[in-house]
Amino acid sequence: MTEEWTNRVVGERMAVDQEFNDRVTGSEFSNQEWSLIMSATKYTIDDPENPDGASIVVDRDATNLEAIMPELENIQEQMGALGGAGGGKSDVGGNKGSLFDGVKSALGLGGGGSSDEDYAARAETARELAGEYGRELQNHLEAKGRWEEVCAIAAAEDASGGTAAESASDDGDERLDDAP
Known part of the structure; x- marks a missing residue:
């Protein structure tokens, strides 16, 4: 599925990114780690035909966060070597380890x-x-009055196998990120 609806809310996602930054900073993840997590995360709308009951959820079939965990660990180790720049409170593996451990790990020696x-x-x-x-x-989409339109796009995608975003917007609606 192409998830065209996600492409239609890029501007809204940028606004939410700004609002959500404090939550990321207060988490165990650095900004760099969060960026990688978001790159690996795919969202879907459950029950888009019913906007009142629909919800944006992490698509568990298309999102394999376990696969990026070694890279998150590498990011954390690099940040530790640079003095911990970047925020977050990650403590990969439950201990910080020594400088020698970090050097051995960087060389692939455990x-x-x-x-x-x-x-x-x-x-x-x-x-x-x-x-x-x-x-x-x-x-955010609900507050901006765009939730029903996003659900309509997602529902049209679901009905056509992921390619019907155009049919949902053929009625002259403007793009979501261009709307006032």
Whole structure:
């Protein structure tokens, strides 16, 4: 599915990104880690045919946050080597380790690294934060009066197998991110 509706709300997502930044800063993730998490996260609208009951959710089938956990760990290790720049409170693997551990890890000789359980726990925390972001985006769209239109686009996509965004907007509606 192309999820055309997500392309139609780019401007709204930028506004929500600004509003959500404090929540990210207060989380265990740095801004760089959050950016990677959001790149790996796909959203969908459950029940778009019924805007009153519809909701933006993390698409569990299309989002594999566990797969990016090693890269999040690399980001954290690089930030630690640079003095922890970037925000967030991540403590990958439950301990900071020594400088020697960091050097060994950077050389691929061990010295740290997280277990699969650590990755699974961090992935679940990332998924929960991404879910909060989705709810925040939905609240923003509702406040701007755009939620029903977004649901109509998503419903048209679902009905046509993911290519009907044009049919949802053929009635002359302007693009969501261009609307006042």
